[in-house]
Amino acid sequence: MCASANPVPTGRIDSDSIYYELYQKSIELGTWDANKLVEKVGFEEDKEVWDSLEEDEKEQWARLISYFIDGEQAVAADARRIMKSVSSPHFDRSLEKEMFASALAVEEAKHTQFFDLYITNVMEDKFPQYKIDNRRGGIQIPRTEACGAGEMFERQGTLQAQAAHGGNPADIARAATNYHIGVEGILARGGYYLKNNMMQESPLPLLNKGFQFISTDEGRHITFGLEVLQELIEKEREGVPEYQGVQKAIWDQAVEDIGYIVDTAYFVTNDVGDPLNADFDGVINRGSNLAGDMLFNTLELEGASARDFAMAASDAVNEAEGSTYDDVIDEYEHIYSQRMAGD
Ligand SMILES: [Fe+2]
Numbered sequence: 001m002c003a004s005a006n007p008v009p010t011g012r013i014d015s016d017s018i019y020y021e022l023y024q025k026s027i028e029l030g031t032w033d034a035n036k037l038v039e040k041v042g043f044e045e046d047k048e049v050w051d052s053l054e055e056d057e058k059e060q061w062a063r064l065i066s067y068f069i070d071g072e073q074a075v076a077a078d079a080r081r082i083m084k085s086v087s088s089p090h091f092d093r094s095l096e097k098e099m100f101a102s103a104l105a106v107e108e109a110k111h112t113q114f115f116d117l118y119i120t121n122v123m124e125d126k127f128p129q130y131k132i133d134n135r136r137g138g139i140q141i142p143r144t145e146a147c148g149a150g151e152m153f154e155r156q157g158t159l160q161a162q163a164a165h166g167g168n169p170a171d172i173a174r175a176a177t178n179y180h181i182g183v184e185g186i187l188a189r190g191g192y193y194l195k196n197n198m199m200q201e202s203p204l205p206l207l208n209k210g211f212q213f214i215s216t217d218e219g220r221h222i223t224f225g226l227e228v229l230q231e232l233i234e235k236e237r238e239g240v241p242e243y244q245g246v247q248k249a250i251w252d253q254a255v256e257d258i259g260y261i262v263d264t265a266y267f268v269t270n271d272v273g274d275p276l277n278a279d280f281d282g283v284i285n286r287g288s289n290l291a292g293d294m295l296f297n298t299l300e301l302e303g304a305s306a307r308d309f310a311m312a313a314s315d316a317v318n319e320a321e322g323s324t325y326d327d328v329i330d331e332y333e334h335i336y337s338q339r340m341a342g343d
């Protein structure tokens, strides 16, 4: 199906590279068209279900979807920085990585487009504020701003900028951990777990279809990120001086991110009384398994254990349970309204 199954000789491109394989898969499978998808499936059925939902059920969906649209836009915006980081001299080869990063950029733009189309045509009553371009308005949707996800996306921008502008291997590792393990690998995949549960109570077929395409694309992005991290770890294990500290950077960032992620999970579930049975405990368990699998099975991180990670997650759960978010939403709604009025 991809290049390796039917090899056509390449010149400067290494066709055995995993990055090239991922790129080819994006070219082949990542070509779905968000606009055509919504036209083909139509909004009618989703709109009918949406209109039948109780207010608290709508609120629960809105909390989940707000962090998806803002998150997709944030990762799309930072894709340019990934292109820059992977071209740094800290990697032996860059061409195939840059090829894949360009596909990732298009895919993240498409994910942003899908959620924008969906909110506008189905959920707009719960999103009076979502139209300002983050880059111009400077703030995310009030619900995103109120929970850990908003903070996590801002942190992502800072880390990616540090990595792209002359960052050392530990800076690149930190940024890749936050983006590919934290945001894509746990926050987004935890979100799929929540939406799967919520779909049992309130099936939204078009939204589900979009999520299916998006999660397939995300699978490649996560694989890419783990490969990049493995390259850096390998150099550290070989004892190359400038790569020392890579594994520590990965661990530190993973622990920082778990705080943002658990807070977001709590915000979307128990803070609203979980009317659609999204299941807070279940998503925490799912997130811990995903993290453990990436950090300890795939990367074989040294100096920390899955147990340490579970303890960090449990501290974050205790902290989230003491949080209140409504005042923060109100505050940001006020700021957002002012920005919109100023447009
Ligand atoms: Fe995405």
Ligand SMILES: [Fe+2]
Residues within 6 Å of the ligand: 075, 108, 184, 217, 218, 221
């Ligand atoms: Fe992604």
